[in-house]
Amino acid sequence: MTRPDVPPCCSADDQPAGGLSRRSVLRGAALTGGLAVGGTVFGLPGTAYAAPVIYNPFSGYTITQTWAQHRANGSLGGIDFAMPVGTGLPACGAGTVTNIPNNGTGGNTVTIAHADGYKSQYLHLSAFVLANGTSVARGATVGRSGGAVGAPGSGSSTGPHLHWHMINPSGTRINPLEYVAAHPPTGALPKTTTETTGEPGPACYARMQNWLRLTNGYTGPIDGVPGTNTYAALQRALRGYGYTGPIDGVMGTNSWRAVQNLASGYGYTGPLDGVMGPNSWRGFARFLNLDAWD
Known part of the structure; x- marks a missing residue:
């Protein structure tokens, strides 16, 4: 995949429309930053969750807005990647797909519910490709990117891009790149010389x-x-x-x-x-x- 020549862009807020907790991101940072022990992450008091295997499918794309920039702009948090409209979006981990049309400022949103209480969400999609309830493996295409200003499903996006965030078992948004860094996949192929x-x-x-x-x-x-x-x-x-x-x-x-x-x-x-x-x-x-x- 080539790195798209598109301008930096982001949504104004990327607030979810119903059904998802809006607890503070500071609590989510604490949960991801310091309470991972022996492959288990603790969310709700007394409840242990296994950490799912997640990878970054978008490492070949330019980040146009970081987690910190999202938070500074009043968003609940996310990572924006510049990419042309219609780009296939691989699932960052295995799970079950739910499509949310016109999800507030996030526009068309696909949610991947992982088996361990974590969720991943992609925002501003131009198209859904799977039915609700479809089980997917890591890497399967779950939607098409969008974000063109004013296009159906773009929400408040100001230009073509993908917004990605995760949600931990307690319902708090967390930074997916920090999560991947803290839980690297095992058995990875070696880099080629x-x-x-x-x-x-x-x-x-x-x-x-x-x-x-x-x-x-x-x-x-x-x-x-x-x-x-x-x-x-x-x-x-x-x-x-x-x-x-x-x-x-x-x-x-x-x-x-x-x-x-x-x-x-x-x-x-x-x-x-x-x-x-x-x-x-x-x-x-x-x-x-x-x-x-x-």
């Missing part, structure tokens, strides 16, 4: 397969040995980067040119000629090393 060496290898291809598993329907093994199914999924992913050829799993000049186009958003400055050299691979590897594909 291709970002430095410019030479692809099994770790690079394994991360590519995992990216494609999470976003483009790859169902094969994460073994670092790409075959036809891996490359067919890669070609599907490359539709967003200028590839218009067949989805046949056979990589040619046009397929690799689209890879270079993707890599151009991650430091590659060479020609889009479909000939993968060390600099092309370095740029592609920077994308594959995003935390989202761990």
Whole structure:
């Protein structure tokens, strides 16, 4: 995914419309900052909750408003990521989906209820893609981003972006990036050294397969040995980067040119000629090393 060239934007308040507690964020900060013990987070007195596995699906996008900036502007808190309208939104963790149309200033909102009392919410959606009650795995697409001024579902947004926050078991909004930092997923794939060496290898291809598993329907093994199914999924992913050829799993000049186009958003400055050299691979590897594909 490329980093979108859109202006910083945010909602004026991102207040939920009914059904969610509006307790102080200071209490939420205390719960996330100092009471995690042995993998358990304590919310309501006497009640223990297991910490769900959450990752940041949006690490490749520019943050246009931080948690602190949200709070300073009177919001209950959130993180804003600039992205074009219609971008697929992967679930940050497994759970059950509930769609909330026109949720106050937050506009169309999708809630992912995790099995342990935590919730994640994405605001200002342009479209819902799943029915209420759908169970999803981490990485499944749960909606489409929006936020264009005045568009249906945008709420009070001032420009295309995604707003993300979490809610702890006591009903308080918490910072998802702080949560992820405090509860890193276990069993993560190692980062590839291709970002430095410019030479692809099994770790690079394994991360590519995992990216494609999470976003483009790859169902094969994460073994670092790409075959036809891996490359067919890669070609599907490359539709967003200028590839218009067949989805046949056979990589040619046009397929690799689209890879270079993707890599151009991650430091590659060479020609889009479909000939993968060390600099092309370095740029592609920077994308594959995003935390989202761990």
